Amino acid sequence: MVLVLVAYLLISLNKVTSKNSSYHFLNLFGVLGIGINVFIQKAWPVFALECIWAIIAVVSLFIIHSRKKAYNDDFPLFSLSKHSNKAKVTDTTPPSQINTALAVFFSLNS
Numbered sequence: 001m002v003l004v005l006v007a008y009l010l011i012s013l014n015k016v017t018s019k020n021s022s023y024h025f026l027n028l029f030g031v032l033g034i035g036i037n038v039f040i041q042k043a044w045p046v047f048a049l050e051c052i053w054a055i056i057a058v059v060s061l062f063i064i065h066s067r068k069k070a071y072n073d074d075f076p077l078f079s080l081s082k083h084s085n086k087a088k089v090t091d092t093t094p095p096s097q098i099n100t101a102l103a104v105f106f107s108l109n110s
């Protein structure tokens with residue numbers, strides 16, 4: 001649930017966009033956690049909602065990653081050179097907010 005809230009917070013603060021794969025990964029993993037919980041509790045209407053939410057996240061990730069580009073904006077650590085098919089490491093780092101969100105999530109679950 002924390003990941004879903006973090007995704008909502010980041011998109012509300014314009015730190016990520018719906019075209020950013022980080023947003024959809026946060027939603028997907030958050031929904032999977034909630035979905036497991038409601039499945040165990042046999043809350044079928046909520047489980048159905050979580051399944052639909054997960055499908056939307058997976059489809060969105062597929063659309064984002066199936067776009068043909070000369071370089072990959074969604075993973076700024078790696079980009080493709082226009083003159084080569086080899087990936088090269090760039091100086092950019094992933095958003096610190098995502099790293100913080102994942103650190104909070106894993107510290108709460110340990």
